[in-house]
Amino acid sequence: MALAAATGPHQLVVQTSFLGDTVLTTPLIAELAKRGPVSVVVTPASAPLLARNPDIHQLFVYDKRGADAGLLGFRRLALRIRAPEPREGAPPAIAYLAQRSARSGALALAAGYTQRVGFEGSAGQTLYSKRVRYREDRHHAERLWRLAFPEMDTSAPLLMAGAPSPKLFPGDAERAAVNALLGEENDPRPLIALAPGSVWATKRWPYYAQLARALAPRFRIAIIGGAADRSEAASIANFSGAQGVVDGTASLSLLASAELIRRAQLLVTNDSAPQHLASATGTPTVTIFGPTVEEFGFGPLAPHSISLGLDALACRPCHHHGPPHCPLGHWRCMRELGLDAVALAVDEVLDAC
Numbered sequence: 001m002a003l004a005a006a007t008g009p010h011q012l013v014v015q016t017s018f019l020g021d022t023v024l025t026t027p028l029i030a031e032l033a034k035r036g037p038v039s040v041v042v043t044p045a046s047a048p049l050l051a052r053n054p055d056i057h058q059l060f061v062y063d064k065r066g067a068d069a070g071l072l073g074f075r076r077l078a079l080r081i082r083a084p085e086p087r088e089g090a091p092p093a094i095a096y097l098a099q100r101s102a103r104s105g106a107l108a109l110a111a112g113y114t115q116r117v118g119f120e121g122s123a124g125q126t127l128y129s130k131r132v133r134y135r136e137d138r139h140h141a142e143r144l145w146r147l148a149f150p151e152m153d154t155s156a157p158l159l160m161a162g163a164p165s166p167k168l169f170p171g172d173a174e175r176a177a178v179n180a181l182l183g184e185e186n187d188p189r190p191l192i193a194l195a196p197g198s199v200w201a202t203k204r205w206p207y208y209a210q211l212a213r214a215l216a217p218r219f220r221i222a223i224i225g226g227a228a229d230r231s232e233a234a235s236i237a238n239f240s241g242a243q244g245v246v247d248g249t250a251s252l253s254l255l256a257s258a259e260l261i262r263r264a265q266l267l268v269t270n271d272s273a274p275q276h277l278a279s280a281t282g283t284p285t286v287t288i289f290g291p292t293v294e295e296f297g298f299g300p301l302a303p304h305s306i307s308l309g310l311d312a313l314a315c316r317p318c319h320h321h322g323p324p325h326c327p328l329g330h331w332r333c334m335r336e337l338g339l340d341a342v343a344l345a346v347d348e349v350l351d352a353c
């Protein structure tokens with residue numbers, strides 16, 4: 001990692017939540033880097049997303065469910081991320097707890113950070129020296145960025161426009177992987193990326209194959225996702241029956257997927273990590289919400305993006321992340337959000353760009 005500002009307070013950001021949360025933490029990291037060096041603690045899955053981020057002084061991986069599980073792993077990490085010894089006249093080291101767990105607060109305490117900033121109402125809030133209001137009415141990137149300003153009037157209107165945007169830094173390897181996937185042929189059709197996956201089964205819109213078939217005559221289609229999405233990606237590519245539908249789920253890393261999204265005219269995705277990759281690359285997005293809603297604060301940030309969901313369905317939202325199964329058994333929030341609505345949104349976004 002490149003060195004950020006070498007002077008100023010030593011700062012630690014703990015973010016061991018989901019991939020999308022890590023992307024949405026990059027504006028906070030960028031803000032803090034203006035003041036002094038920033039160390040960041042993330043999960044093994046999220047760490048590659050922060051490669052080459054020039055705002056990060058040191059990146060620490062916390063494998064809390066694997067190699068670092070239990071008290072021994074916790075103590076080992078606390079030693080590795082230990083705050084520098086206080087020096088006379090030097091500003092105190094500050095930890096920013098970007099998730100709301102008691103464990104991250106305890107980690108900062110054990111690592112010797114006397115200043116600990118986190119969200120009001122968090123499980124670990126008694127361990128914080130400063131609490132920042134968790135604004136339900138704001139985008140999560142803005143909520144996280146707001147941690148950098150614990151003294152700010154909590155009732156002040158905050159606008160994402162005042163915050164830096166999420167940023168990722170794909171490099172040569174990611175560009176080469178995307179080049180290899182897309183090939184060198186000179187296809188004049190605009191590229192559309194589809195991200196059919198989600199950790200949560202009820203958040204996976206079931207009509208991506210039909211969408212790919214409908215779009216394929218006019219667009220190049222690239223499917224992105226992780227290992228868990230490979231069989232679905234293969235079905236989508238087969239069902240579309242078209243030349244030029246490429247499947248990147250086996251060959252693209254997270255950052256390479258971000259690079260592909262950057263090159264795409266548009267991304268169609270569920271309410272999952274790829275929409276945050278698109279926010280970081282500025283790619284317009286059609287996001288499909290089923291059991292969750294954009295008002296939770298995790299919608300797309302790129303200009304011209306559209307969020308879709310069945311607003312009239314009384315059972316929405318039913319879960320903060322998306323339940324593994326529909327508790328009512330009918331899964332209407334996704335089944336009844338048909339192909340036509342999404343295809344129309346695709347055209348709307350492309351017309352607006």
Ligand code: SF4
Pocket residue numbers: 202290291292315316317318319323325326327328329330331332333334
């Ligand atoms: S209860 Fe409603 S919102 Fe939740 S999964 Fe079922 S249909 Fe979707």
